[in-house]
Amino acid sequence: MTRMLIIGPPGAGKGTQAVRISEKLGVPAISTGDIFRANIKGRTALGQEAKSYIDAGDLVPDSVTNRMVRDRLAETDTADGFLLDGYPRNAAQVEELDAILAELDQELDAVLKLTADRDELVQRLLGRAQKEGRTDDTEDVIRHRLDVYDAETAAVVDLYDRRGIVREVDGLGSVEDVTARILAALS
Numbered sequence: 001m002t003r004m005l006i007i008g009p010p011g012a013g014k015g016t017q018a019v020r021i022s023e024k025l026g027v028p029a030i031s032t033g034d035i036f037r038a039n040i041k042g043r044t045a046l047g048q049e050a051k052s053y054i055d056a057g058d059l060v061p062d063s064v065t066n067r068m069v070r071d072r073l074a075e076t077d078t079a080d081g082f083l084l085d086g087y088p089r090n091a092a093q094v095e096e097l098d099a100i101l102a103e104l105d106q107e108l109d110a111v112l113k114l115t116a117d118r119d120e121l122v123q124r125l126l127g128r129a130q131k132e133g134r135t136d137d138t139e140d141v142i143r144h145r146l147d148v149y150d151a152e153t154a155a156v157v158d159l160y161d162r163r164g165i166v167r168e169v170d171g172l173g174s175v176e177d178v179t180a181r182i183l184a185a186l187s
């Protein structure tokens, strides 16, 4: 398993697990949310384009996000694999990723679906808000991000499910336990 996605609602722990799994497997973790936040911090044009959407909990327009992912996957460190976190997030992005990978003569090996119930998600995100101060971690925006997930991103899982590459992992429990579950699901 070298070319993977991790997908799940906001607060499921994707980012934390993506970093741990990428270290264990020796492939880069690529988080679209982290790339956006780094660009906002660095005051780049991309960051300025993305900021208002992110602060509202909406998806950044596909034209912006797709180009960013295409450029990132063209870098040489992804030649032997990658773990994408936060992309694709809607059906159009699935199509775009298919096209990007076809051009690179690559295929996805697995889609990790991380689950957690909604109350747990809201609690975790509110907790994170106090620690990290992310501008999109207010209660209203959190609820909106969860709605966007249900409306757009849940369909992404269905698309990959039809290809038979989804592996579902329970995101409840300690960080270490969840990592162990993911590694077991991948082996």
Ligand code: ADP
Residues within 6 Å of the ligand: 009, 010, 011, 032, 033, 034, 036, 053, 054, 055, 057, 058, 059, 060, 061, 065, 085, 086, 087, 088, 089, 093, 136, 145
């Ligand atoms: P979370 O999964 O906790 O919501 P992320 O860091 O993955 O956090 O994403 C934060 C925000 O970045 C999203 O709400 C969205 O505005 C933007 N974003 C990240 N990935 C994408 C994407 N693939 N398409 C559009 N917007 C994205």
